[in-house]
Amino acid sequence: MHLIRMELENFKSFGGEVTIPLEEGFTAITGPNGSGKSNTLDALEFVLGPKSTKSLRASNVTQLIFNGGERGRPAKHMTATLVFNNEPDETGRRRLRIDSDEVSFTRTVKLGRKGAPISAFRIGDKPSTATEMRRVLAEAGLRAGGYNIVKQGDVTSLATMTAYNRRKIIEDVAGVTAYDDEIRKSNTQRKHVEHSIETIGILEDDQKNRLKSLSKEREQALKFKQFQDDLDASRIILHQSRHRNRSEDVELLGEERTRYMGEIDEIGSQVTEGNKSLLSLDEEMVRVESEINEIMSGDAKQLLETIRQYEIEMETGGDRIADQEEAIDLANSEAE
Numbered sequence: 527m528h529l530i531r532m533e534l535e536n537f538k539s540f541g542g543e544v545t546i547p548l549e550e551g552f553t554a555i556t557g558p559n560g561s562g563k564s565n566t567l568d569a570l571e572f573v574l575g576p577k578s579t580k581s582l583r584a585s586n587v588t589q590l591i592f593n594g595g596e597r598g599r600p601a602k603h604m605t606a607t608l609v610f611n612n613e614p615d616e617t618g619r620r621r622l623r624i625d626s627d628e629v630s631f632t633r634t635v636k637l638g639r640k641g642a643p644i645s646a647f648r649i650g651d652k653p654s655t656a657t658e659m660r661r662v663l664a665e666a667g668l669r670a671g672g673y674n675i676v677k678q679g680d681v682t683s684l685a686t687m688t689a690y691n692r693r694k695i696i697e698d699v700a701g702v703t704a705y706d707d708e709i710r711k712s713n714t715q716r717k718h719v720e721h722s723i724e725t726i727g728i729l730e731d732d733q734k735n736r737l738k739s740l741s742k743e744r745e746q747a748l749k750f751k752q753f754q755d756d757l758d759a760s761r762i763i764l765h766q767s768r769h770r771n772r773s774e775d776v777e778l779l780g781e782e783r784t785r786y787m788g789e790i791d792e793i794g795s796q797v798t799e800g801n802k803s804l805l806s807l808d809e810e811m812v813r814v815e816s817e818i819n820e821i822m823s824g825d826a827k828q829l830l831e832t833i834r835q836y837e838i839e840m841e842t843g844g845d846r847i848a849d850q851e852e853a854i855d856l857a858n859s860e861a862e
């Protein structure tokens with residue numbers, strides 16, 4: 527894999543645009559202390575995707591934007607691009623899976639309105655994501671922190687480190703670590719999967735229990751529903767029979783009413799009849815009364831007078847008879 531050039535804009539000490547060409551073979555960058563030699567490697571690592579900005583000697587990405595130096599103006603955005611050669615090898619295979627002879631990877635940071643940094647990624651002209659970019663680069667064996675980047679001080683530490691650590695680095699460079707990493711990753715994944723299976727088992731048990739209690743509840747609900755239906759049906763029957771009884775009552779009462787009405791009619795006609803005879807009796811009485819009056823006012827009066835006269839005479843005659851009889855009695859007793 528050949529890195530053809532680096533294109534930087536406002537990256538750390540590189541104010542404005544800078545293109546660093548890297549010809550085939552050996553390229554040396556020289557300069558006084560603090561002139562930005564290490565910053566070029568930082569740019570390289572920045573695009574490859576470091577684990578943290580600390581390895582780029584900055585506490586956050588904002589510090590990677592050109593700060594204006596001593597006299598310049600601080601920039602608001604920064605861009606770092608790596609351009610790799612991606613021509614197919616003898617077997618016709620490209621190292622990077624992008625179908626192009628040259629592939630550029632660009633990472634930008636710009637400051638938002640409130641000063642918060644916004645990161646963006648591009649492969650060629652196409653917008654990409656950090657993950658996607660890292661994956662494409664890793665497929666070609668390119669990653670930040672890899673030992674194909676030997677930084678200031680790395681050689682010294684390599685010479686002074688323990689044999690064990692050195693072996694680890696050599697294995698890493700040889701690509702063995704990559705396999706170890708794969709194994710480790712797979713193991714971790716296996717553990718995750720086993721854990722998931724366990725969790726799923728527990729969940730399954732839970733669900734089974736839940737299902738059991740739900741089916742019990744369902745049975746009860748069905749029973750309840752049956753009772754409810756029966757109750758409704760019974761209520762309907764009760765209402766119907768009550769209704770039937772009432773209508774029978776109504777019919778009977780109707781008949782009684784008709785009977786009473788007949789009786790009322792009969793009694794009414796009897797009353798009329800009675801009234802009529804009362805009236806005729808009244809009339810008769812009036813007539814008799816007037817007859818009596820008539821009798822009393824005319825000959826009858828005379829007659830009564832005569833009768834009374836006779837009665838008086840009879841009484842007088844009676845008295846005289848009594849007197850005579852007394853005289854007779856006296857004469858008889860005298861005669862004796």
Ligand code: ATP
Pocket residue numbers: 537538539540557558559560561562563564565566589590591592593594595678
């Ligand atoms: P040495 O030879 O000592 O290793 P060097 O050439 O590697 O030096 P670098 O470490 O690459 O130097 O650069 C350090 C310089 O970069 C410092 O002068 C620092 O002020 C400057 N610098 C770092 N960040 C920024 C920034 N955001 N804007 C402007 N300048 C910066």
Ligand code: MG
Pocket residue numbers: 563564565678
């Ligand atoms: Mg340096």
